[in-house]
Amino acid sequence: xxxxxxxxxxxxxxxxxxxxxxxxxxxxxxxxxxxxxxxxxxxxxxxxxxxxxxxxxxxxxxxxxxxxxxxxxxxxxxxxxxxxxxxxxxxxxxxxxxxxxxxxxxxxxxxxxxxxxxxxxxxxxxxxxxxxxxxxxxxxxxx
Amino acid sequence: xxxxxxxxxxxxxxxxxxxxxxxxxxxxxxxxxxxxxxxxxxxxxxxxxxxxxxxxxxxxxxxxxxxxxxxxxxxxxxxxxxxxxxxxxxxxxxxxxxxx
Numbered sequence: 188x189x190x191x192x193x194x195x196x197x198x199x200x201x202x203x204x205x206x207x208x209x210x211x212x213x214x215x216x217x218x219x220x221x222x223x224x225x226x227x228x229x230x231x232x233x234x235x236x237x238x239x240x241x242x243x244x245x246x247x248x249x250x251x252x253x254x255x256x257x258x259x260x261x262x263x264x265x266x267x268x269x270x271x272x273x274x275x276x277x278x279x280x281x282x283x284x285x286x287x288x289x290x291x292x293x294x295x296x297x298x299x300x301x302x303x304x305x306x307x308x309x310x311x312x313x314x315x316x317x318x319x320x321x322x323x324x325x326x327x328x329x330x
Numbered sequence: 331x332x333x334x335x336x337x338x339x340x341x342x343x344x345x346x347x348x349x350x351x352x353x354x355x356x357x358x359x360x361x362x363x364x365x366x367x368x369x370x371x372x373x374x375x376x377x378x379x380x381x382x383x384x385x386x387x388x389x390x391x392x393x394x395x396x397x398x399x400x401x402x403x404x405x406x407x408x409x410x411x412x413x414x415x416x417x418x419x420x421x422x423x424x425x426x427x428x429x430x
Binding site: 237238239240241242247250253254257258261280283284285286287288289290291294299300301302304305316320323324327328330 | 365366367368369371372374375376379412413415416417419420421422423424425426427428
């Protein structure tokens with residue numbers, strides 16, 4: 188039986204059983220989300236700023252600010268804890284949301300918006316997406 | 331020690347009462363859209379965290395997103411709808427609002 192990547196301990200903490208290769212993938216995803224939020228030229232920037240109300244060209248400045256601040260805060264906390272052996276619930280939630288933002292941004296930037304596009308995507312892109320999916324699935328299972 | 335008499339409110343004093351006229355606010359829906367890669371379990375966990383719905387309701391909404399392409403996950407005042415929509419987007423789901 189394959190061992191799990193995340194294990195909920197009796198004291199409530201979540202143990203991260205991921206090797207250095209896995210952590211490098213996660214760190215890259217966290218760093219990309221942080222950079223994308225701050226840099227308008229980043230490939231993922233557009234996917235992080237979709238309008239709340241599609242009938243308008245852009246959101247209210249307050250909503251845009253709230254979203255930018257929350258995404259950055261989650262990504263910063265996630266990046267700060269990427270080498271930790273144990274996570275608390277707040278840190279694990281920051282990991283989950285930042286990995287999910289990275290997953291969505293990846294598929295949007297490659298135009299993978301339906302099953303047909305997914306099936307025809309390059310194998311390295313599929314591999315990267317499947318890694319993120321596995322991490323997300325296992326993390327959601329302990330939250 | 332001075333005695334304290336309770337104040338009586340006359341029957342004509344209605345300033346504290348709810349008035350009959352009701353201001354109706356338009357209802358806005360928060361919609362979550364399907365995407366081909368987000369694990370179902372992740373969608374359920376995000377719904378539970380943001381809205382506090384039961385496990386059954388989270389599963390029901392997630393399945394509606396999966397099978398029908400979208401689901402209305404909350405309805406109400408515009409300000410709150412916008413706030414929930416931002417929280418869903420921050421969590422990495424594709425979400426918009428629309429007037430009901």
